[in-house]
Every structure is written in C-alpha cells, then in structure tokens.
Amino acid sequence: MxxxxxxxxxxxxxxxxxxxxxxxxxxxxxxxxxxxxxxxxxxxxxxxxxxxxxxxxxxxxxxxxxxxxxxxxxxxxxxxxxxxxxxxxxxxxxxxxxxxxxxxxxxxxxxxxxxxxxxxxxxxxxxxxxxxxxxxxxxxxxxxxxxxxxxxLHYQYPKYNWYKNKGYGTKEHINAINYYGITEHHRKNFAPNSLNTIGQKHY
CATH class of the missing domain: 3.30.420.10 (Ribonuclease H-like superfamily/Ribonuclease H)
Incomplete structure (x- = not known):
C-alpha cells in the first residue's frame, strides 16, 4: 500500500x-x-x-x-x-x-x-x-x-567511505574511526562508546 x-x-x-x-x-x-x-x-x-x-x-x-x-x-x-x-x-x-x-x-x-x-x-x-x-x-x-x-564530504575524507555509508555506523565506518580518529563532521555525542572516547586524530 x-x-x-x-x-x-x-x-x-x-x-x-x-x-x-x-x-x-x-x-x-x-x-x-x-x-x-x-x-x-x-x-x-x-x-x-x-x-x-x-x-x-x-x-x-x-x-x-x-x-x-x-x-x-x-x-x-x-x-x-x-x-x-x-x-x-x-x-x-x-x-x-x-x-x-x-x-x-x-x-x-x-x-x-x-x-x-x-x-x-x-x-x-x-x-x-x-x-x-x-x-x-x-x-x-x-x-x-x-x-x-x-x-x-566523502571527497574531503575518503577513508571513511561516506559516499557509500552516508555517515551511518557501518562496520567499515567504525573501523575507520578507530584507525584514523574523528573529523569535524563526526557527532561527538554519538555512539560507538561516544566518539569523544575514540582517537582524537583529525585526518
């Protein structure tokens, strides 16, 4: 319907x-x-x-x-x-x-x-x-x-593959956050485990 x-x-x-x-x-x-x-x-x-x-x-x-x-x-x-x-x-x-x-x-x-x-x-x-x-x-x-x-935004930070995942918490996105840290486009008060607690590098 x-x-x-x-x-x-x-x-x-x-x-x-x-x-x-x-x-x-x-x-x-x-x-x-x-x-x-x-x-x-x-x-x-x-x-x-x-x-x-x-x-x-x-x-x-x-x-x-x-x-x-x-x-x-x-x-x-x-x-x-x-x-x-x-x-x-x-x-x-x-x-x-x-x-x-x-x-x-x-x-x-x-x-x-x-x-x-x-x-x-x-x-x-x-x-x-x-x-x-x-x-x-x-x-x-x-x-x-x-x-x-x-x-x-993907072209600024291709490592996170936002072109595909659109910023959602896919496994590859979370792995990229754990490896590269967060960017200014990440929501610091969101899971996983609050992005504030994940590497603070800016790639």
Missing part, C-alpha cells in the same frame, strides 16, 4: 508534509524537507517512504517532486547536534525547512510524534511517511539532499 492524500484531503487549506533524514548516523548533518502539493490531482507514481526505495527510484522521484511541488530544505549542522542533541537539532532543521518554503500554511503534517513548535497548526503522524504523500515526498527530498551532502 502506498501513501495517498487522505490525510491532506481531511483538512482544508495549504498543507505541508515534513520529514527528516539523518537522525541516526555517526557523521554529517540532519536534513529536513517540507513539501506542499498545490494540485493533488497530479499523480506521481511510486512515492513512498524513502527507506523503501532504491537509490535510483529516490533520485527519479526527487526530480519529479521538485518539478511540480513547492519545497523547502532545512539543515542542522554537526556543531548544533553536538551543542544541543539530535532531537533539538532535528526540530531546528524542520523549522528551517518550513521557513524556507516561504508560504503561509494552514496545517503542517510531521512524521513521528515529536514535531517542532511552529506558528501553524501541526499534526504529528506516527508512520506518516507510509500514510501521507506530502510526508513521503518530504522524506525523499530530505534523503536525497543529505546523501548528496555526504557524497561531497
């Missing part, structure tokens, strides 16, 4: 779907996206939770979505994740994504149960990226955007 516009159609006005990518990795920023479909009669086949899609499908759908929908991107840096925590940083990125839409909204549909505090009416939707097309589209925009950022 694919997400649809049932949630959006149950409300009135201009509705944005919001989701994030990158809460779990050991390195890199957290990225959120907000998406508004003004014309819900336009069908893009295959929109789904980004985690259920292949890389090729995500990139194809990303290009389709940005061609017909209004979207905003919000990023919280590793410095903000280290200074606050990942939950606070995620909410910051969501607020920035909504601000960057530059649209007055009537409702905001947010994936999960811990939405940001914004001036619009917010409906948190658990499993929202499997229910709402707007949220699922936001998950695709956020994921593709973050993957592109990590691929760019």
């Amino acid at each position: 694919y997400p649809d516009f049932t949630l959006e159609d149950s409300l009135s006005g201009i509705i944005a779907g919001v989701d994030e990518a990158g809460r779990g990795p050991l390195a890199g920023p957290v990225v959120s996206a907000a998406v508004v479909f003004f014309d819900r009669n336009v069908v893009i086949d295959g929109i789904n939770d980004s985690k259920k899609l292949t890389v090729r499908s995500r990139e194809f759908l990303y290009n389709k979505i940005i061609s017909i929908a209004k979207y905003g991107i919000g990023i919280s840096s590793v410095e903000e994740i280290n200074l606050y925590n990942i939950l606070v940083a995620t909410k910051l990125s969501m607020k920035r994504a909504l601000t960057n839409l530059n649209i007055e909204l009537d409702y905001v549909l947010v994936d999960g149960n811990q939405p940001p505090t914004v001036k619009w009416q917010v409906k948190p939707i658990v499993n929202g990226d499997n229910l709402s097309i707007s949220i699922a589209a936001a998950s695709i925009i956020a994921k593709v955007t973050r993957d592109q950022l990590m691929q760019t």
Whole structure:
C-alpha cells in the first residue's frame, strides 16, 4: 500500500508534509524537507517512504517532486547536534525547512510524534511517511539532499567511505574511526562508546 492524500484531503487549506533524514548516523548533518502539493490531482507514481526505495527510484522521484511541488530544505549542522542533541537539532532543521518554503500554511503534517513548535497548526503522524504523500515526498527530498551532502564530504575524507555509508555506523565506518580518529563532521555525542572516547586524530 502506498501513501495517498487522505490525510491532506481531511483538512482544508495549504498543507505541508515534513520529514527528516539523518537522525541516526555517526557523521554529517540532519536534513529536513517540507513539501506542499498545490494540485493533488497530479499523480506521481511510486512515492513512498524513502527507506523503501532504491537509490535510483529516490533520485527519479526527487526530480519529479521538485518539478511540480513547492519545497523547502532545512539543515542542522554537526556543531548544533553536538551543542544541543539530535532531537533539538532535528526540530531546528524542520523549522528551517518550513521557513524556507516561504508560504503561509494552514496545517503542517510531521512524521513521528515529536514535531517542532511552529506558528501553524501541526499534526504529528506516527508512520506518516507510509500514510501521507506530502510526508513521503518530504522524506525523499530530505534523503536525497543529505546523501548528496555526504557524497561531497566523502571527497574531503575518503577513508571513511561516506559516499557509500552516508555517515551511518557501518562496520567499515567504525573501523575507520578507530584507525584514523574523528573529523569535524563526526557527532561527538554519538555512539560507538561516544566518539569523544575514540582517537582524537583529525585526518
């Protein structure tokens, strides 16, 4: 079963779907996206939770979505994740994504149960990226955007193979951290065993 516009159609006005990518990795920023479909009669086949899609499908759908929908991107840096925590940083990125839409909204549909505090009416939707097309589209925009950022960072620090693992805690990534130490792009308050306790070399 694919997400649809049932949630959006149950409300009135201009509705944005919001989701994030990158809460779990050991390195890199957290990225959120907000998406508004003004014309819900336009069908893009295959929109789904980004985690259920292949890389090729995500990139194809990303290009389709940005061609017909209004979207905003919000990023919280590793410095903000280290200074606050990942939950606070995620909410910051969501607020920035909504601000960057530059649209007055009537409702905001947010994936999960811990939405940001914004001036619009917010409906948190658990499993929202499997229910709402707007949220699922936001998950695709956020994921593709973050993957592109990590691929760019990969060329600065190729030893960690972020091009492939996108900063997640794969075995090869953890082995690289143990061998080379951490970079300024690593989240110092994250596992494994807190990156603060792992070699402090900067490669």
